[in-house]
Amino acid sequence: MLKKSLTATALLFSLSSFAAVDVNKASAAELDGIKGIGPSLSGKILKERNKGNYKDWPDLMHRVSGMGEKSSAKFSAQGLTVNGSGYQGGTSSSASEPAKGKPADKSKPAKS
16 A cells, blocks of 8 residues: 555656746746756746747747757757647658768669
């Protein structure tokens, strides 16, 4: 019985640590709780938010220096949202490009 209660407590704790943090509602402390967002970046986010709420992820990335596609994807995976939505961008061009380190398939005609 003790094992089950400890497991349940651990599960609840892990779920609460991934609670969504909306960039339009979060305090500086809540933003700082996202790994990779420190006082400098949270200050930039809050300063821009004072001018008006963020409409979506592209709006956030455009208005806040230091918020690119990589960091947005990382912060979203940790629970950061914009108006309740996670980051969904950055996948359109990667499907047509060859993987890094691998040359593009260039078919050569067979020698006869």
